[in-house]
Amino acid sequence: MKRTFILLVGVMAVVAVLFMNASEPEAGYGVGDYAADFKLPNIDGKMVSMSDYSSAKGFIIVFTCNTCPYAKAYESRIMDLDKKYAGKGFPVIAINPNDISQQPGDSMEEMKKRSGNKGYSFPYLRDDSQEVAKAFGATKTPHVYVLNKEAAGKYKVEFIGAIDDSPNDPSDVSETYVEDAIDAVMAGKSPAVTEKRAIGCTIKWKS
Numbered sequence: 516m517k518r519t520f521i522l523l524v525g526v527m528a529v530v531a532v533l534f535m536n537a538s539e540p541e542a543g544y545g546v547g548d549y550a551a552d553f554k555l556p557n558i559d560g561k562m563v564s565m566s567d568y569s570s571a572k573g574f575i576i577v578f579t580c581n582t583c584p585y586a587k588a589y590e591s592r593i594m595d596l597d598k599k600y601a602g603k604g605f606p607v608i609a610i611n612p613n614d615i616s617q618q619p620g621d622s623m624e625e626m627k628k629r630s631g632n633k634g635y636s637f638p639y640l641r642d643d644s645q646e647v648a649k650a651f652g653a654t655k656t657p658h659v660y661v662l663n664k665e666a667a668g669k670y671k672v673e674f675i676g677a678i679d680d681s682p683n684d685p686s687d688v689s690e691t692y693v694e695d696a697i698d699a700v701m702a703g704k705s706p707a708v709t710e711k712r713a714i715g716c717t718i719k720w721k722s
Contacts, residue, residue, distance in 0.1 A: 543652010546709040550662055550670045553647045555610065555640035558627045563608070563638045565670060572604030573700060574670065575693065576660040578653040580613045581629050582620040583716035585682050586656045590633065592678055592685060593657065596693060597637045605697050607637040612648035613656070617719040648718060655715035661696045673700050676711035
């Protein structure tokens with residue numbers, strides 16, 4: 516009986532580990548780390564990577580989606596970030612990592628429709644393998660990473676987390692974390708705030 520109990524506990528532990536590995540992302544980048552480049556399909560059918568932007572000074576990488584209420588609430592603010600900073604060398608690159616078997620509304624076809632209807636000025640990429648989201652350590656939609664391009668192929672993480680302090684109502688914003696971080700980087704300084712917990716829907720990981 517004792518041997519059976521020990522065996523059962525062992526099996527349960529293995530199952531738990533497998534489940535955690537299947538449903539949880541890796542630790543990902545921290546502030547000060549260098550992000551690896553990626554190549555993902557855009558809604559226009561082309562492949563996009565950071566190295567395509569030869570004149571960029573950095574990037575606003577946003578893990579987001581079509582279906583999350585928080586992502587929808589932040590959508591116009593993400594568009595505003597691109598309008599404000601793309602011309603200054605910090606364009607937005609939006610990435611949708613959700614498993615479409617759980618969220619069919621996040622398929623490439625639906626992404627094309629939403630981007631067209633809303634008039635996105637930035638690329639909207641599909642991370643079907645979820646490897647890019649795992650590499651970054653993204654957990655929510657939206658989840659933002661401000662990168663500083665120090666040299667060709669060297670993208671330093673300067674800020675991770677929330678866009679601002681009002682996940683629902685833009686009129687209640689009092690702290691603009693991403694804007695403040697980019698402004699600091701453009702001034703040659705380190706951001707005063709480098710991390711703020713992202714508030715959004717959990718990324719739908721493949722099982």
